[in-house]
Amino acid sequence: MNIIAGIDEAGRGPLIGDMFMVIVVMEENKLPLLRELGVKDSKKLSKNQRERIFPYILSNSLIVSAARATPQQIDNENLNVIELRMACKLIKTVSRFYTINTIYMDAFSNPNELKNVISRTCNTPEHNLVIKYNADSEFLIVGAASIVAKILRDNYIAILKRIYGEIGSGYPSDYRTIQWVERYLRKYGEIPPIVRKSWRTVRRMLSQL
Known part of the structure; x- marks a missing residue:
């Protein structure tokens, strides 16, 4: 049985809320599905398309696991370091249950350097790693991870909206988000507390006080 895994994140760029990273582990023969x-x-x-596909990903996976980073963590540490730690945590978690033949991952920095660092840090052979920019478009298993991560992030934002009201999408390009932070x-x-204070947009707001 050839087992593969895909890793991707959601919420790297927004100024509001947590970032989520997901690993989806699946038998390779599920790819046609x-x-x-x-x-x-x-x-x-x-x-609607993501929500339709989501339960099928869960029901056809061997394991789906997620990690998250809070705005406070993101403000206090390099984002690439955080993502590396999250990826290692996920790889080590699922590797306790299955021997994964190939791990596909969307690159958040130089793919070759990232492959070397993950191999050493996560104790994973380099030949088992496929790390590329835009891997979520190239590899179905990474696309599956991106869908799960996006669903988790969207559900989390929906909870924040029930608490704080209309906060927009959370991205700095969304005027609703900027207006809410300013108010x-x-x-x-x-x-x-749900806003990343280290983001340039937020630092500019603070400088105008």
Whole structure:
């Protein structure tokens, strides 16, 4: 039985909320099913399409595991270091249960350097790693991981909206997000705890106080 895994994240760029990273472990012979379901990079799918595919990914996987990083962690540490630690945690977690023949991963920095670092840090042979930019578009198993990560992130944002009201998408390009942060800052005199204070957009707001 050839077992493969895909790793991807959601929420690296937003200024609001946690970042999620997911690993999906599956028998390689399930790939035709993923293709039939229309699995691809989550950014190329609608919310309804992602939600339709999501339960099939879960039911056909051997393991699905997730890790998350809070705004406070992201503010206090290099983002690439955080992602490396999350990836290692996920790889080590699933490797306790299955011997994975190949791990496919969407690169968040130079793929060759990243492969070397992950091999050493996560105690994983380099020949078992396939790390590329845009891997979520090239490899179905990474596309599956990107869908799960996006669903987790979207559900998390929905919870934040129930607590804080309309916060937009959480991205600095979303005027609803910027307006909400600015209103909160004017009202309470501080940046909301769910916001990444190290982001340039937020630092600019603070400098204008």
